[in-house]
Amino acid sequence: xxxxxxxxxxxxxxxxxxxxxxxxxxxxxxxxxxxxxxxxxxxxxxxxxxxxxxxxxxxxxxxxxxxxxxxxxxxxxxxxxxxxxxxxxxxxxxxxxxxxxxxxxxxxxxxxxxxxxxxxxxxxxxxxxxxxxxxxxxxxxxxxxxxxxxxxxxxxxxxxxxxxxxxxxxxxxxxxxxxxxxxxxxxxxxxxxxxxxxxxxxxxxxxxxxxxxxxxxxxxxxxxxxxxxxxxxxxxxxxxxxxxxxxxxxxxxxxxxxxxxxxxxxxxxxxxxxxxxxxxxxxxxxxxxxxxxxxxxxxxxxxxxxxxxxxxxxxxxxxxxxxxxxxxxxxxxxxxxxxxxxxxxxxxxxxxxxxxxxxxxxxxxxxxxxxxxxxxxxxxxxxxxxxxxxxxxxxxxxxxxxxxxxxxxxxxxxxxxxxxxxxxxxxxxxxxxxxxxxxxxxxxxxxxxxxxxxxxxxxxxxxxxxxxxxxxxxxxxxxxxxxxxxxxxxxxxxxxxxxxxxxxxxxxxxxxxxxxxxxxxxxxxxxxxxxxxxxxxxxxxxxxxxxxxxxxxxxxxxxxxxxxxxxxxxxxxxxxxxxxxxxxxxxxxxxxxxxxxxxxxxxxxxxxxxxxxxxxxxxxxxxxxxxxxxxxxxxxxxxxxxxxxxxxxxxxxxxxxxxxxxxxxxxxxxxxxxxxxxxxxxxxxxxxxxxxxxxxxxxxxxxxxxxxxxxxxxxxxxxxxxxxxxxxxxx
Amino acid sequence: xxxxxxxxxxxxxxxxxxxxxxxxxxxxxxxxxxxxxxxxxxxxxxxxxxxxxxxxxxxxxxxxxxxxxxxxxxxxxxxxxxxxxxxxxxxxxxxxxxxxxxxxxxxxxxxxxxxxxxxxxxxxxxxxxxxxxxxxxxxxxxxxxxxxxxxxxxxxxxxxxxxxxxxxxxxxxxxxxxxxxxxxxxxxxxx
Numbered sequence: 001x002x003x004x005x006x007x008x009x010x011x012x013x014x015x016x017x018x019x020x021x022x023x024x025x026x027x028x029x030x031x032x033x034x035x036x037x038x039x040x041x042x043x044x045x046x047x048x049x050x051x052x053x054x055x056x057x058x059x060x061x062x063x064x065x066x067x068x069x070x071x072x073x074x075x076x077x078x079x080x081x082x083x084x085x086x087x088x089x090x091x092x093x094x095x096x097x098x099x100x101x102x103x104x105x106x107x108x109x110x111x112x113x114x115x116x117x118x119x120x121x122x123x124x125x126x127x128x129x130x131x132x133x134x135x136x137x138x139x140x141x142x143x144x145x146x147x148x149x150x151x152x153x154x155x156x157x158x159x160x161x162x163x164x165x166x167x168x169x170x171x172x173x174x175x176x177x178x179x180x181x182x183x184x185x186x187x188x189x190x191x192x193x194x195x196x197x198x199x200x201x202x203x204x205x206x207x208x209x210x211x212x213x214x215x216x217x218x219x220x221x222x223x224x225x226x227x228x229x230x231x232x233x234x235x236x237x238x239x240x241x242x243x244x245x246x247x248x249x250x251x252x253x254x255x256x257x258x259x260x261x262x263x264x265x266x267x268x269x270x271x272x273x274x275x276x277x278x279x280x281x282x283x284x285x286x287x288x289x290x291x292x293x294x295x296x297x298x299x300x301x302x303x304x305x306x307x308x309x310x311x312x313x314x315x316x317x318x319x320x321x322x323x324x325x326x327x328x329x330x331x332x333x334x335x336x337x338x339x340x341x342x343x344x345x346x347x348x349x350x351x352x353x354x355x356x357x358x359x360x361x362x363x364x365x366x367x368x369x370x371x372x373x374x375x376x377x378x379x380x381x382x383x384x385x386x387x388x389x390x391x392x393x394x395x396x397x398x399x400x401x402x403x404x405x406x407x408x409x410x411x412x413x414x415x416x417x418x419x420x421x422x423x424x425x426x427x428x429x430x431x432x433x434x435x436x437x438x439x440x441x442x443x444x445x446x447x448x449x450x451x452x453x454x455x456x457x458x459x460x461x462x463x464x465x466x467x468x469x470x471x472x473x474x475x476x477x478x479x480x481x482x483x484x485x486x487x488x489x490x491x492x493x494x495x496x497x498x499x500x501x502x503x504x505x506x507x508x509x510x511x512x513x514x515x516x517x518x519x520x521x522x523x524x525x526x527x528x529x530x531x532x533x534x535x536x537x538x539x540x541x542x543x544x545x546x547x548x549x550x551x552x553x554x555x556x557x558x559x560x561x562x563x564x565x566x567x568x569x570x571x572x573x574x575x576x577x578x579x580x581x582x583x584x585x586x587x588x589x590x591x592x593x594x595x596x597x598x599x600x601x602x603x604x605x606x607x608x609x610x611x612x613x614x615x616x617x618x619x620x621x622x623x624x625x626x627x628x629x630x631x632x633x634x635x636x637x638x639x640x641x642x643x644x645x646x647x648x649x650x651x652x653x654x655x656x657x658x659x660x661x662x663x664x665x666x667x668x669x670x671x672x673x674x675x676x677x678x679x680x681x682x683x684x685x686x687x688x689x690x691x692x693x694x695x696x697x698x699x700x701x702x703x704x705x706x707x708x709x710x711x712x713x714x715x716x717x718x719x720x721x722x723x724x725x726x727x728x729x730x731x
Numbered sequence: 732x733x734x735x736x737x738x739x740x741x742x743x744x745x746x747x748x749x750x751x752x753x754x755x756x757x758x759x760x761x762x763x764x765x766x767x768x769x770x771x772x773x774x775x776x777x778x779x780x781x782x783x784x785x786x787x788x789x790x791x792x793x794x795x796x797x798x799x800x801x802x803x804x805x806x807x808x809x810x811x812x813x814x815x816x817x818x819x820x821x822x823x824x825x826x827x828x829x830x831x832x833x834x835x836x837x838x839x840x841x842x843x844x845x846x847x848x849x850x851x852x853x854x855x856x857x858x859x860x861x862x863x864x865x866x867x868x869x870x871x872x873x874x875x876x877x878x879x880x881x882x883x884x885x886x887x888x889x890x891x892x893x894x895x896x897x898x899x900x901x902x903x904x905x906x907x908x909x910x911x912x913x914x915x916x917x918x919x920x921x922x
Contacts, residue, residue, distance in 0.1 A: 217838075226836075260835045264833055268831055270798055
């Protein structure tokens with residue numbers, strides 16, 4: 001069975017036991033007060049039942065009060081209301097009971113005392129004295145008559161004596177008259193027809209008569225009719241035995257006897273009542289106290305029970321309100337009744353039901369908003385454009401991945417912070433923030449322009465636009481969208497240069513061969529007819545023409561190479577192997593430069609044009625070697641790395657040196673044609689490299705190292721399809 | 732009418748009195764015992780003779796002279812011991828007599844409540860002697876008591892103060908100041 005149900009049944013059994021014991025005890029008490037023997041027999045049971053009733057009530061009440069106290073201490077909802085109600089009910093019950101009890105005690109005390117008033121006692125004593133006087137008078141009269149009669153019969157005996165005794169009995173209306181000898185033997189008797197013969201007188205009487213004194217006493221025989229017994233010694237006389245005495249029993253007059261009995265009974269009753277006065281008062285008080293205790297215990301228990309029953313709906317309401325306050329809208333309270341409290345509970349249940357519906361609707365809306373937000377976040381994350389949301393104080397509210405990628409800083413961790421705090425002195429973000437602040441300070445809130453940014457390593461060109469968001473709360477917010485158009489501009493520039501190169505190759509290279517042939521023809525035809533001095537001049541001039549034409553041819557070839565149409569021959573090969581071959585080739589040239597190669601063993605074969613990639617490595621290594629001329633302890637590091645974490649798996653080639661690095665003024669334009677820091681050179685090396693990289697869908701960047709030197713980083717997609725994705729992503 | 736404070740004081744005093752009443756001097760204090768007893772079969776009837784010593788004191792005399800009646804009970808049971816069960820009781824008798832002081836006649840009255848007979852005595856000593864003397868009290872018929880069983884006779888004397896109504900006796904059940912009982916005096920019946 002459920003322990004709670006078991007406990008409930010136990011309590012009910014205890015209550016039933018207490019009530020049953022109380023009722024049974026009362027019934028027994030009613031029965032035994034009419035029969036003392038029965039009372040003696042049943043007294044232990046009565047005591048046991050009364051004790052059971054009191055103990056049961058005490059246990060129940062103590063348990064209730066302890067539970068109430070514990071709830072009060074633990075701040076259980078509704079406990080204070082219950083305690084207050086119990087206090088109120090208890091006061092309403094206990095105070096009248098106590099008043100009634102005190103008045104009952106007082107009346108009881110007064111009533112019992114009134115039974116024993118002094119006036120009653122005095123009246124009783126007076127009646128007693130009066131009775132005694134009347135009887136004493138009667139006794140003395142009878143005694144004197146007996147003494148006188150004794151003197152008149154002193155000399156009589158035999159029949160004469162019997163006649164005188166009979167005459168005296170009749171004259172004195174005595175019950176019997178008897179003459180005894182000194183030993184107490186009856187000598188002559190006169191008694192009524194129905195009276196028994198007198199027996200031997202008591203020893204005390206004989207002793208008193210023997211001493212010569214008369215005897216008188218009041219006798220109370222069995223039938224309750226009092227008699228006066230008198231005895232007197234007969235004087236000595238001639239011819240009769242000495243020591244005789246006469247004994248006469250007189251009936252006390254009926255009226256006097258009745259009055260004397262009444263006084264005696266009243267006195268005895270008064271004495272008995274007086275003896276029980278003290279225990280009677282104490283008993284009544286104790287009984288009243290016991291009844292009061294049982295009644296009060298029962299009443300207080302009833303008050304506690306009623307208060308708990310009354311406040312249970314309120315407690316439920318409080319608990320329900322707290323549960324609702326904590327967000328539990330599933331709370332349903334039991335309907336206690338159909339009264340006002342029931343209406344209140346019903347209203348509460350209805351309220352929680354409505355709240356639950358509202359919350360479900362709000363949750364549905366919130367989920368929809370969340371889904372939209374997630375979709376927007378996905379869209380933003382997939383955008384190649386950077387998107388920032390900032391407030392007027394440049395506090396970052398939101399940023400997508402592309403924004404961080406473009407500005408070279410992880411912006412996700414800066415949400416909620418000021419952009420100013422997260423910027424360094426020379427970072428792209430610093431330039432971005434500085435430009436943004438300048439525009440905001442000037443009052444601009446909406447623009448769409450191109451922005452050039454530059455840091456220590458690279459330069460970027462952004463196309464950025466700003467527009468304010470509708471007011472959200474108390475702060476105006478701005479959304480800034482920007483694109484890195486550096487590659488686009490480079491591509492445009494590269495295309496322009498390609499067109500120039502193609503035209504140059506077409507327009508310049510064609511006349512060069514006739515020029516060179518004409519110069520050689522002129523030298524062959526004229527050299528033999530000239531003197532030595534002029535021959536030397538011609539020789540030098542034609543040599544110069546041929547040499548410069550070769551130089552121009554070489555330059556035009558370079559342009560031609562730069563401008564040629566992309567024809568990529570894709571094949572799978574090991575970039576590590578290619579890099580190792582190229583490094584080994586340059587090591588053999590004995591340039592005095594320490595070339596270090598670090599290959600990533602995880603790098604798989606890539607799908608690319610092996611010849612073009614070799615050209616990339618050759619150009620970059622040549623540039624590095626040229627940049628290190630005259631540098632002591634020169635070193636070049638070639639490193640490959642497999643970048644599989646990026647959206648598109650790529651192979652990375654990094655060539656770094658410890659030379660002077662790129663000049664500051666050309667760092668941002670290092671991959672443009674004719675941009676070079678070398679005295680000699682076409683300035684197309686890095687431009688061609690960039691073109692090849694772009695043909696493969698890769699990316700190239702150049703930067704100066706903080707410790708000195710430059711580093712060029714090339715990223716090539718691992719496969720052709722990835723290359724397409726990479727291009728799409730960059731677009 | 733008294734104030735409630737007085738009532739509370741009175742109640743407290745009554746409670747204290749009730750608690751201390753057992754230790755105060757009482758007219759019933761004194762020796763209460765069965766001094767001698769014997770039972771003999773006589774013509775098919777078991778006759779019992781008993782001598783009981785009751786308390787005697789000036790306080791008892793004064794109490795009687797105040798009008799209080801003393802009640803004397805003499806309980807007699809004849810039972811047979813049974814193993815693992817209650818004793819079998821063949822006879823249970825109660826002899827009841829009263830002693831009062833006749834204030835009008837200045838004599839002590841002894842009344843046998845069962846038979847209604849009464850006697851007066853000049854002195855308390857004589858009256859108590861009479862109450863404590865029981866001769867040839869028929870307690871059982873011989874046939875009531877099986878001969879092959881061992882019967883035990885038990886006697887207990889009691890004295891109660893006051894001629895208290897039963898209703899009042901029920902109310903003073905908590906106190907033993909109004910009555911005394913002797914120990915049980917038990918012996919085996921010899922036939």
